[in-house]
Amino acid sequence: MNMSACDIQAPDLAAQGRLRIDWALQEMPVVRGLKEEMAHKRPLQDIRISACLHITTETANLALALQAAGAELVLCASNPLSTQDDVAAALVHAGIPVFAIHGESTKIYYEHIDRAIAHSPQITLDDGADLVTRIHQRQPKLLAQMIGGTEETTTGVIRLRAMAADGALGYPVIAVNDAMTKHLFDNRYGTGQSALDGIIRAANILLAGKVFTVVGYGWCGRGIAMRARGLGAQVVVTEVEPLRALEAAMDGFRVMALHDAAVISDFIITATGDKHVVDREHLEVMKDGCVLANAGHFNVEINIPALEAMSASRKRPRPSVDEYELTDGRHLRLLAEGRLVNLSAAEGHPSAVMDMSFANQLLAVSWLTQNRGRLDNRVHPVPERLDREVAELKLAAMGHVIDHLTPEQERYLSSWKEGT
Numbered sequence: 282m283n284m285s286a287c288d289i290q291a292p293d294l295a296a297q298g299r300l301r302i303d304w305a306l307q308e309m310p311v312v313r314g315l316k317e318e319m320a321h322k323r324p325l326q327d328i329r330i331s332a333c334l335h336i337t338t339e340t341a342n343l344a345l346a347l348q349a350a351g352a353e354l355v356l357c358a359s360n361p362l363s364t365q366d367d368v369a370a371a372l373v374h375a376g377i378p379v380f381a382i383h384g385e386s387t388k389i390y391y392e393h394i395d396r397a398i399a400h401s402p403q404i405t406l407d408d409g410a411d412l413v414t415r416i417h418q419r420q421p422k423l424l425a426q427m428i429g430g431t432e433e434t435t436t437g438v439i440r441l442r443a444m445a446a447d448g449a450l451g452y453p454v455i456a457v458n459d460a461m462t463k464h465l466f467d468n469r470y471g472t473g474q475s476a477l478d479g480i481i482r483a484a485n486i487l488l489a490g491k492v493f494t495v496v497g498y499g500w501c502g503r504g505i506a507m508r509a510r511g512l513g514a515q516v517v518v519t520e521v522e523p524l525r526a527l528e529a530a531m532d533g534f535r536v537m538a539l540h541d542a543a544v545i546s547d548f549i550i551t552a553t554g555d556k557h558v559v560d561r562e563h564l565e566v567m568k569d570g571c572v573l574a575n576a577g578h579f580n581v582e583i584n585i586p587a588l589e590a591m592s593a594s595r596k597r598p599r600p601s602v603d604e605y606e607l608t609d610g611r612h613l614r615l616l617a618e619g620r621l622v623n624l625s626a627a628e629g630h631p632s633a634v635m636d637m638s639f640a641n642q643l644l645a646v647s648w649l650t651q652n653r654g655r656l657d658n659r660v661h662p663v664p665e666r667l668d669r670e671v672a673e674l675k676l677a678a679m680g681h682v683i684d685h686l687t688p689e690q691e692r693y694l695s696s697w698k699e700g701t
Contacts (some may be wrong), residue, residue: 287373290366290382291439298341298371305338308632310678311640311671312342319350324352324647326351331402333412334392335363335411335432335624336381338489339635344377346643352404354378357397357542359408360578361385363624364616370528394421404646409578410437410444417444417451417558424451429649429656431455431642435468435499436554436578438660445659452654455645457638460663462671467638473504474549475623476576477512483616483626485570486547489513490637494546496539497553498525501576505552506534517542543567550574550622551582561587573619580619588613601626640671 306313319325330352334340340356347354356372358364358381369379377402380393394415403426405432407413413430416423429452432438438458444450457463481488493514495506502518505530510516518528519539528534543563547570551558554577561584573584589595592605603615617625629635645666649656676683686694693699 287378288380288396289369289373290364292373293372294367295370295374295441298338298365298367298369299374301338301365302341302345302368302371304558305632306342309339309636309639311636311674312346312643314674314678315371315640315643316342316346316349319647321353324650328352328428328650329402330354330399330404330406330646331397331400331412332356332406333359333397333572334406334408335359335629336369336379337363337365337624337629338368339630339632339639341368341372341641342632344372346637346639347377348377350643350647352646353400355379355380355397355402357393357412358385358390359411360621360624361387361390361631362620365628383528398423401426403428404649406433406642406646407431407437407454408433408476410440413437413441413454417449423450427452428653429453429455431457431645431649432660433638433642434458434463434578435501439554441660446468450658450660452658454660455663456660457641457645457650457663460641460668460671461643462637462668462675463663467630468500469504469507470625471504471634471638472501472552472576473508473631476505476552476574477503477625478509479601479622479625479627480548480550480572480574480616483574483599483622484614485599486572488548491515491547492517492542492545493518493548494519494539494542494550495534496549496558496582497577498522498529499552499554501552503532505550505576506532509548510534515548516549521671534605538567539563544572546571548572548574549615550576551584552576554578556581557584557587559583561591564588564591564613567611567613570614572614572616574616574622575619576622577611578621583615583619585615585619588615593669623695637671637675640674641667644670 355378364381364383390442436458493509494517495502518529518534541673593608594606601617
């Protein structure tokens with residue numbers, strides 16, 4: 282490929298990246314099967330797609346499947362620290378333009394999004410809604426040609442629903458994040474394992490016996506809390522939603538206000554999708570040596586400007602660790618610059634769970650093309666039949682067999698006349 286048609290860090294790493302992509306594919310049987318089917322049917326022939334996603338081995342296999350389905354695809358990163366440069370090189374070598382460099386500045390990050398928009402997409406794949414909002418803000422003339430889009434993460438779905446509520450969303454978007462085969466597994470088991478992986482790689486501090494506070498008990502928070510308990514941590518959950526707080530308490534976790542938890546916590550990790558959930562008032566009472574990490578999409582969950590303002594100095598004792606010495610002598614340790622710890626300090630979710638998430642992406646994109654011009658400009662759920670198809674394909678790939686209702690059972694469940 283003409284290197285002017287991409288912007289990556291290390292083209293010479295393409296062979297290494299391809300090995301890692303192929304390794305991930307071994308744990309992605311559903312994507313592998315859909316890729317083979319779509320390569321035969323070519324449902325996305327000549328459809329222009331721009332994707333703003335984490336440039337990982339799993340995303341690479343999604344991209345290669347879209348390419349095999351006939352799409353003209355361009356990729357950019359959805360996080361400045363989540364790009365795996367060898368993967369980017371391998372995709373460029375495979376003929377897919379990529380604009381992503383690990384550690385890129387915010388300025389370059391948005392320039393790369395603009396390069397993806399210059400592809401004049403008909404479909405967008407987004408993870409956090411930066412691509413979608415940028416199109417609306419900078420290139421609204423493209424809205425008329427849009428078939429639709431998909432959104433991968435909770436934060437992005439929240440932003441898109443806000444756009445739709447304001448009447449600002451200019452084309453239909455499928456909330457892939459809300460598919461049962463996505464958030465029940467990717468958010469819970471994927472984030473649970475990968476967030477702990479990122480924390481351990483970055484800090485290399487024993488979790489057993491430590492007080493580990495999870496801020497937010499959504500599906501990501503549930504998974505993190507479950508895995509931290511499995512490693513022997515004393516897990517505290519903080520919440521603003523009473524039903525989720527009650528669920529955390531019934532699940533056996535200690536529930537308390539974050540201001541109180543900050544005093545005793547050795548680790549605090551956020552997973553809310555909101556801004557400044559760890560704020561100055563918490564930083565002021567935080568235990569000396571506390572490790573701070575974020576598993577939400579954007580680096581706004583921890584009030585980093587407040588932390589910097591309270592600090593006398595900062596040093597980096599380990600990669601992905603910034604240790605702030607506060608003016609009162611306490612030390613707070615921020616992982617991965619407050620960005621997604623599982624992708625910035627580790628490799629992101631295991632391939633086996635991304636297999637389901639990206640299978641949903643493939644099916645949703647194909648469904649969008651089949652329903653071109655028929656969908657309202659709002660956030661749509663993944664059709665239930667597609668969600669069930671992903672579950673059935675995953676079960677089959679795992680070698681599990683399930684039962685099916687008999688005609689008598691189906692009649693009973695659909696009738697109100699028969700009781701005891």
